[in-house]
Structures are given as structure tokens and as C-alpha cells.
Amino acid sequence: MSTSSPKSVHRRRLLQVGAAGLVLASGGVYAGTRLLSDSPTAAGDGTARAATSQTAPSGRVVTRELRAAPTTVDLGGRSVETWAYDDAVPGKEIRVTAGDELRVRLTNDLPVDTTIHWHGIALPQEMDGVPGLNQDPVAPGSTFDYSFVVPDPGTYWFHPHVGVQLDTGLQAPLIVEDLAEPGDYDEEVVLVLDDWTDGWSDSPDTILERMAREGMDMGGMSMGEMEGMEGMDHGGMSMDDAMPSPQAPLGADSGDVIYPGHVVNGRLATNPFVINSAPGRRIRLRLINSGGDTAYRFAVGDHRITVTHTDGFPVEPVEVDTLIIGMGERYDVVITTGDGVFPIVAAPEGKDAAPGRALLRTGSGATPDPTALPTEMSGQMLTYSALAPTAEVAFETRQPDRELDVVLEMIDGGRKWFINGAGFGDHDPLQISAGERVRLNLRNESMMFHPMHIHGHTFALAGQNGTGIRKDTVNVLPMETVSVDLQADNPGDWAVHCHNIYHAELGMQTVLSYAP
Known part of the structure; x- marks a missing residue:
């Protein structure tokens, strides 16, 4: 359409x-x-x-x-x-x-x-x-x-x-x-990436009930449970094996739900959504990961992608082969189309599952194998550190007025996921005051990555050149600390949570609360 x-x-x-x-x-x-x-x-x-x-x-x-x-x-x-x-x-x-x-x-x-x-x-x-x-x-x-x-x-x-x-x-x-945006592209396509189980396999409620009852496998171990395990074989995985690596950028355990299907714009790879275009066109792809438990590695066969926005905010353009998009994240990328039929692939990162796929058709040619992964998937991967905000959206450089820790923990073998030692409902709010520049130190003490989302605000990644890229959702890798700065300019009570929906429902939520 x-x-x-x-x-x-x-x-x-x-x-x-x-x-x-x-x-x-x-x-x-x-x-x-x-x-x-x-x-x-x-x-x-x-x-x-x-x-x-x-x-x-x-x-x-x-x-x-x-x-x-x-x-x-x-x-x-x-x-x-x-x-x-x-x-x-x-x-x-x-x-x-x-x-x-x-x-x-x-x-x-x-x-x-x-x-x-x-x-x-x-x-x-x-x-x-x-x-x-x-x-x-x-x-x-x-x-x-x-x-x-x-x-x-x-x-x-x-x-x-x-x-x-x-x-x-x-x-x-x-x-x-944005009416003021240059818009130097010819076409625009929104691609919604999603993992699918409802009405096909176990329902989301059934999955949540099972997790609350049975917990996670050893891939979800906490820091305390992993201490002293270096070099040890524990269910086939050592602590070193579980950590992020070039082969597993999110760590060995990037999700806990086995989904029977992965879809792009609501369609499976065997009958995919198709973009019909022509050679030499510049197409803006707006990528949204609406998945519950799956990060996706995204690439377009035989094309490089130029990243122009993350979570809605512009960045200085960066050309890469592939990127990983966590649950709740968005990226805008631009491609210049070749001549033929090309796969647009969203592969479940760290999961042994058939990828989601769309097709780009600009000319004649055979339809690619729906299970094949383009070589771009193993090419140059986007990192947060490669991105810089454009001048018009960069925060003004300023020292934080307040610094708060947000500690992400797995409890009771994965039956619960906590922030700062408590689940949602038993939490102590993160107290801030209007007008402050607030630094939140997102410290992951589990062996799973967490796409952390803050409501009502965007934040800048700290520790980068200048004030860092603007985002509202950021992937925090196992045992990693990511610091983000936000401007306290929207008073209220705001949710802070992991966008793995099962982690959130098992307690990994808290509240950013403005002092009255």
C-alpha cells in the first residue's frame, strides 16, 4: 500500500x-x-x-x-x-x-x-x-x-x-x-519485526506462568551464581563461554522463549512482505522491534545500510553491513537499491530459529531461499560507540546533578528479575527533582542482556564524545554497566523497565519519581 x-x-x-x-x-x-x-x-x-x-x-x-x-x-x-x-x-x-x-x-x-x-x-x-x-x-x-x-x-x-x-x-x-527534515530519499517503508507464539504455540500467559514456576536455564545465571566458575564445565557452559563475544554479541543466552515463528510486517518468511521498487532508488527503512523476547540481527542482501536515526533521533550517518536491534529499539536506515530480488532478513539473535524475512524486488530474478542468511549478516556490525548525535539533538554538555544506580539482577534461578534488590511493587522509587541532569548507571549483574526502557524521556549515552546519542531504550549486556544522562524536564512518575516483557513481568521494573 x-x-x-x-x-x-x-x-x-x-x-x-x-x-x-x-x-x-x-x-x-x-x-x-x-x-x-x-x-x-x-x-x-x-x-x-x-x-x-x-x-x-x-x-x-x-x-x-x-x-x-x-x-x-x-x-x-x-x-x-x-x-x-x-x-x-x-x-x-x-x-x-x-x-x-x-x-x-x-x-x-x-x-x-x-x-x-x-x-x-x-x-x-x-x-x-x-x-x-x-x-x-x-x-x-x-x-x-x-x-x-x-x-x-x-x-x-x-x-x-x-x-x-x-x-x-x-x-x-x-x-x-519532521517538515524541516531534508528527506533525501525516494521511498519510505516501515518494517515491524516480531516474534510470534500467540494462537500457534504456548500463549504468552502460559509462558509467563511457566517461567515464574520453573525459572531460567543456566544461561540466565546471576553474577553470584557464576562466581568461581571460570574454566568449569557447568551444563556445557563456563562463565567465559556465556559472556558476549564477536560470535555472540549479546552473550550466549539472549532469550528464553522458543517462538515457532518470526514475522516482518505480520508475515512469515515463506510468504513475505514485498517491497516493489526500482534500481537506484534511495529507500528509508524505519525498523521497529516489537518482539517480546527476541533481539534481531538485521541486514539487506547485497546492500550496505546507512544508519540515520536511533529511537527517533538523528545521528551522523554511518554505513554498516548489519545491526542488532533489541526489543523496543528502533533504527532508521537508508539503502540505495540494486537490480534484482534481495532478502531483507531479521534473524533471531542467539536463537536457533528460522529468520524473519521480507523481500526487496527491483527487477527480475529468482526468489532467495527463505532460510538463507546474506553474507552481510557476518559483516561490519553497528555499535553504539560508532554513532554520534547530530548537533540539533545533542544535549548541552553538563555535569550530572544527581547519580543513581540501577542494578539489574536475576533472583531465584530466574523466577524473578529485580532492580536494586526488589521487584516492581516492592521497589523504592528513583527519586529526582525537576531541572536536574540525572545520570543513571544501568549495572547488569546477570548473564542475560536487558533492553532497558525509560518512559517519558529520552536520554544520552554517557561516556561517548560530547553528550552521546539520544535514545529511550538501550541494550545492557551481561555484566556491563551503561550510564545514561537524562534531563529531568517532564515531572511525574515514570516506569523504568526491561523490555523483555517476561523479565518485566517477573519484577524488572521500577519508577523514576519526581520530588513534589
Whole structure:
């Protein structure tokens, strides 16, 4: 599916572009479309507030209605029963421009409570979708009106923040355009990478129950359990074997769920999503990892990829062969198309499983083997340290006013995952004050990587040149400490958690809390 871009009649967007609803001038109504201004937000005053941003409100309003409900979807030859937004996996893309006000009415036709979390968006806390922290859950048969100004351009997405609902079909892209962006590409495609079990193998709830009962294998050992194991054979793995290496950049144990399928834009590799283009075109790929337990190694056969954005924020362009995208992360990359048929591959990192795949078709040629991996997969890999923020989004250099440790731990053989010695609900909040520059030291004391996500803010990776790249989700490798700096400019209570949904539900969540 494609539509013309407002910036250029020569640029195309693929994957449900233009499904955001109508854009309305402030105070106006088009074609009988009903505004949601008569439905109060959780703040009780019917208004939306812009979180801190350099983008001024545009005065435009984008409306959308979403229905979360059980449905049956076709994954490209495999029919599964799942939950989804408006019967589509991934859900229909919402596309707005930075500064627009987004108004979304969620109708919950699920048999259980749900919410929507707008992943990566700096918004008012009452719109953030974390039940018990930011809003009451939306009960079955009820509606909730989300309303906020979308402050920053970039590639984002949305999903529930209740239980392991993220590992069903409930996810969709949120694309925020920047009218000032040069846009030196011809086409744009959104690619949603996902691991799939719901309606096919064990349900996400069954998997969570089993993990809580049985824990993890030895790959998930804590630092204490691994002490003194150097050189020892323990279930076939020594501590040295378990650590990250060039062959296993995330460590030997990068996930705990065996998924029967891996999909790109809701389709399996045997019947893939296809990008039809022409040779010599510059295509912007917006990559979103919506998986529950899987990081992906991404590459395009016979093409180099130029990385231009991470988690929505621009970086100085870097050309590589491949990259690893953790759960919740996003990357924008640009390719210049060759002539033929090329595999676009998302291989489950560290898992013995068939890769997810799409196809790029620019000319004639045989369809590549769906199980084959392009040579680019073993080529030059992107690292965080290779990236630098562009000048317009780099934080001002400043010493931290406050420094806090965030210690990531496996407890009870993997039946629990804690932050700072406690699971969510028994945690002590990370206390900060408005206006501070806060450094969080994310210290991983387990033998599994954790994609750590902070709500309501972006942060800069510390220890790089300048103030580091801007992100909201970062992979913290086994036994590694990653320090991030954030500006305390969005008061409220904000979730901090691992984006491995099973780790989060087993306790690896805490709260960043502003002093009153």
C-alpha cells in the first residue's frame, strides 16, 4: 500500500501509511468527523499538554479510534487467533507531524483490562498507559481517550502495558514526521519485526506462568551464581563461554522463549512482505522491534545500510553491513537499491530459529531461499560507540546533578528479575527533582542482556564524545554497566523497565519519581 508524501510527489510510503485519521484545524470539523474534545482526559480538563520539546504545537489535531479485540489473522499462510488493534497485525500505522495533537479513543473489546503505552513519546504522565502508575486500566467494554501533543519527530510505536499483552498482536507504528527534515530519499517503508507464539504455540500467559514456576536455564545465571566458575564445565557452559563475544554479541543466552515463528510486517518468511521498487532508488527503512523476547540481527542482501536515526533521533550517518536491534529499539536506515530480488532478513539473535524475512524486488530474478542468511549478516556490525548525535539533538554538555544506580539482577534461578534488590511493587522509587541532569548507571549483574526502557524521556549515552546519542531504550549486556544522562524536564512518575516483557513481568521494573 502506498500514498504520496506531502514533501515530494516522487516519494512513496509503504505499510498502511496515511491511516492516521483526519487532520483538523483547531476548532474545526471535517466531513462530519467527531472530535473527542468533549471527552475529558485523565487530567480531567479535556486538554492535552506538550511535554518538553523544541517543537512548537502546530495547532493541528489528528483523531483516531482504536478497537482492541480478539481476532483471527493470517501470518502469510498461517492462521492464528490473537488480540489486535482493528483486526490487523501490525495495527494500522498512525502518522502525524511533530507538534500535532493526537487524540485516540481506545475501545476495549478484550475480555480483560488493557491500556496503550506510546513508546518513546515524551507526553503528560496521565497519557502514558501504565496502570496503577499513570492511569486506571481500561476495563472490558470501556473506552479511554488519549490526548497529547506529539513533541519530537521520529519512529515510535504503541502497545499495551498490561501483563504480557505486548506478545500478542497488539502493536502498531507511530510515525512522527519532521517538515524541516531534508528527506533525501525516494521511498519510505516501515518494517515491524516480531516474534510470534500467540494462537500457534504456548500463549504468552502460559509462558509467563511457566517461567515464574520453573525459572531460567543456566544461561540466565546471576553474577553470584557464576562466581568461581571460570574454566568449569557447568551444563556445557563456563562463565567465559556465556559472556558476549564477536560470535555472540549479546552473550550466549539472549532469550528464553522458543517462538515457532518470526514475522516482518505480520508475515512469515515463506510468504513475505514485498517491497516493489526500482534500481537506484534511495529507500528509508524505519525498523521497529516489537518482539517480546527476541533481539534481531538485521541486514539487506547485497546492500550496505546507512544508519540515520536511533529511537527517533538523528545521528551522523554511518554505513554498516548489519545491526542488532533489541526489543523496543528502533533504527532508521537508508539503502540505495540494486537490480534484482534481495532478502531483507531479521534473524533471531542467539536463537536457533528460522529468520524473519521480507523481500526487496527491483527487477527480475529468482526468489532467495527463505532460510538463507546474506553474507552481510557476518559483516561490519553497528555499535553504539560508532554513532554520534547530530548537533540539533545533542544535549548541552553538563555535569550530572544527581547519580543513581540501577542494578539489574536475576533472583531465584530466574523466577524473578529485580532492580536494586526488589521487584516492581516492592521497589523504592528513583527519586529526582525537576531541572536536574540525572545520570543513571544501568549495572547488569546477570548473564542475560536487558533492553532497558525509560518512559517519558529520552536520554544520552554517557561516556561517548560530547553528550552521546539520544535514545529511550538501550541494550545492557551481561555484566556491563551503561550510564545514561537524562534531563529531568517532564515531572511525574515514570516506569523504568526491561523490555523483555517476561523479565518485566517477573519484577524488572521500577519508577523514576519526581520530588513534589
